[in-house]
Amino acid sequence: MMPTLADFGKDVWWIVLIKVLAVFVFLVVMTLFTIWYERRVVARMQVRPGPNRNGPFGLLQSLADGLKLAFKEDIMPLKADKVVFFIAPVISTICAFTAFAIMPFGPIVSLFGQKTPLQLTDIPVAVLLVLACSGLGIYGIVLSGWASGSTYPLLGGLRSSAQMISYEVAMGLSIVAVFMMSGTMSTSEIVKAQAESSQTTVPDVLGGWSFTTPNWYVVLLLPSFIIYAISAVGETNRAPFDLPEAESELVGGFHTEYSSLKFALFFLAEYINMVTVSGLAVTLFFGGWRFPGFGPEHAINQGWLPVLWFTIKLLIALFIFVWLRGTLPRLRYDQFMRFGWKVLIPANLVWIVVLAGIKTSQNTDNLLWAIIPVALLLLGALFWPSKKKAVEVPMEKQVAKRPAGSYPVPPIDLEVPVSPRARRITAEREVV
Amino acid sequence: MSLSAYVPIVGLFALAGAFGLFSVAAAPFIGPRRFNRAKLDAYECGIEPTPQPIGGGRFPVKFYLTAMLFIVFDIEIIFLYPWAVSFNMLGVFGFVEMVIFIITVFIAYTYVWRRGGLDWD
Numbered sequence: 001m002m003p004t005l006a007d008f009g010k011d012v013w014w015i016v017l018i019k020v021l022a023v024f025v026f027l028v029v030m031t032l033f034t035i036w037y038e039r040r041v042v043a044r045m046q047v048r049p050g051p052n053r054n055g056p057f058g059l060l061q062s063l064a065d066g067l068k069l070a071f072k073e074d075i076m077p078l079k080a081d082k083v084v085f086f087i088a089p090v091i092s093t094i095c096a097f098t099a100f101a102i103m104p105f106g107p108i109v110s111l112f113g114q115k116t117p118l119q120l121t122d123i124p125v126a127v128l129l130v131l132a133c134s135g136l137g138i139y140g141i142v143l144s145g146w147a148s149g150s151t152y153p154l155l156g157g158l159r160s161s162a163q164m165i166s167y168e169v170a171m172g173l174s175i176v177a178v179f180m181m182s183g184t185m186s187t188s189e190i191v192k193a194q195a196e197s198s199q200t201t202v203p204d205v206l207g208g209w210s211f212t213t214p215n216w217y218v219v220l221l222l223p224s225f226i227i228y229a230i231s232a233v234g235e236t237n238r239a240p241f242d243l244p245e246a247e248s249e250l251v252g253g254f255h256t257e258y259s260s261l262k263f264a265l266f267f268l269a270e271y272i273n274m275v276t277v278s279g280l281a282v283t284l285f286f287g288g289w290r291f292p293g294f295g296p297e298h299a300i301n302q303g304w305l306p307v308l309w310f311t312i313k314l315l316i317a318l319f320i321f322v323w324l325r326g327t328l329p330r331l332r333y334d335q336f337m338r339f340g341w342k343v344l345i346p347a348n349l350v351w352i353v354v355l356a357g358i359k360t361s362q363n364t365d366n367l368l369w370a371i372i373p374v375a376l377l378l379l380g381a382l383f384w385p386s387k388k389k390a391v392e393v394p395m396e397k398q399v400a401k402r403p404a405g406s407y408p409v410p411p412i413d414l415e416v417p418v419s420p421r422a423r424r425i426t427a428e429r430e431v432v
Numbered sequence: 433m434s435l436s437a438y439v440p441i442v443g444l445f446a447l448a449g450a451f452g453l454f455s456v457a458a459a460p461f462i463g464p465r466r467f468n469r470a471k472l473d474a475y476e477c478g479i480e481p482t483p484q485p486i487g488g489g490r491f492p493v494k495f496y497l498t499a500m501l502f503i504v505f506d507i508e509i510i511f512l513y514p515w516a517v518s519f520n521m522l523g524v525f526g527f528v529e530m531v532i533f534i535i536t537v538f539i540a541y542t543y544v545w546r547r548g549g550l551d552w553d
């Protein structure tokens with residue numbers, strides 16, 4: 001049975017307790033697993049084996065790392081603000097965990113004789129809770145950077161917060177389309193809204209055959225999903241958007257001064273955030289815990305099995321995170337911010353207006369409403385200010401402008417010598 | 433729908449808070465402690481730390497500007513959410529209203545763009 005919003009808030013207290021513990025353990029285990037998974041996958045992409053010593057396939061590597069971190073010295077810099085330095089990792093951790101409270105894992109099952117949905121809880125503003133938690137999580141980062149009393153963490157923390165709030169706007173806007181389609185913000189209802197499959201028929205010209213597509217929002221709202229995926233990577237500070245931790249510029253970013261278990265908490269929070277945005281992507285765009293191609297009443301979508309489907313989808317999403325890290329170089333900060341503010345946000349707003357137009361014209365059977373946004377778009381494109389061309393100042397004038405006593409300028413018509421490699425290639429060609 | 437659906441969130445919040453506080457509080461006792469003056473200095477690639485003005489030092493105004501812009505757009509999002517949820521009930525009226533609202537924000541947005549508020553350098 002697919003749970004709806006009305007099924008929540010009826011659990012006995014010990015069921016709630018079990019579920020809270022289960023979500024907590026799931027997140028910790030997922031973190032340990034994801035760290036290992038990432039290291040293994042990245043290692044494979046770089047043609048090396050990766051951690052393979054501790055436990056089968058090196059699965060216990062991250063557990064060993066965690067334990068080792070616990071037995072390291074806990075250093076607090078002299079200049080640090082003691083209280084805030086202490087509290088910042090706790091803020092990060094709390095926000096990371098709490099965001100996962102509304103993630104749907106499966107349908108209603110019976111647990112020790114009690115019927116209960118496989119989801120900690122669901123509220124009418126569930127997705128808003130995730131956004132709120134990720135917004136509050138920024139406090140942990142900016143406060144840790146500020147409280148360290150050191151230059152690099154301060155810059156790293158500021159960068160990180162600027163990046164996260166910029167991409168939070170894009171992320172928040174990309175979800176609007178999902179709410180428009182499903183008409184709700186509760187995660188269980190969104191999963192339910194994606195349950196039906198729809199029959200798509202190819203036009204007769206192309207053969208006229210038909211096939212069923214899952215009613216996933218990734219199909220119906222592809223632009224939203226693309227924007228969500230990009231901003232999720234920016235939001236979690238992951239490569240290629242891992243600018244707050246750009247080692248060559250900022251050492252370790254906001255957690256440079258942190259060590260021991262405090263550092264471990266930041267690490268935990270970062271990976272939990274990754275799991276959360278992946279889980280949210282699965283829930284909002286990939287039909288949640290449901291196996292595609294089978295009806296909601298099919299045995300494959302009943303009982304405890306859906307937890308497995310959810311986890312598999314989650315791992316695929318996490319694999320893409322790792323894939324990006326293994327493939328792409330880091331962006332420059334100004335390019336990154338420009339992309340967020342000048343591309344993602346306007347594209348998102350335009351897409352929302354177009355979608356609203358299409359939906360309105362569907363609801364009213366009047367094509368006019370779909371034409372309005374398109375006309376507005378064309379009008380906007382027509383009046384879009386084009387970039388001013390930079391005025392080219394001739395080299396002589398630039399040289400003349402320099403104050404007296406400046407360094408001598410090399411001759412302007414200096415020719416760049418042909419590179420030895422190019423010369424060699426030309427020579428080889430001539431020999432052949 | 434009662435408030436009881438919110439209780440598990442508080443539960444998870446409390447558990448995570450207890451876990452975080454415990455880890456942070458336990459860290460100094462579990463790990464070793466060997467005093468070294470240099471260790472307590474701010475990390476700065478091995479040189480003497482640069483003296484900072486009181487209060488953590490100054491930072492580029494760009495960050496402040498980004499935060500201000502964020503507020504504008506975040507409020508826009510908060511307006512869009514309830515509208516999106518009840519989109520099918522609002523009909524043509526809701527659509528036209530939201531188009532007008534988005535255009536208004538867009539005018540401010542182009543203004544900021546033209547004034548260079550979105551350029552990082």
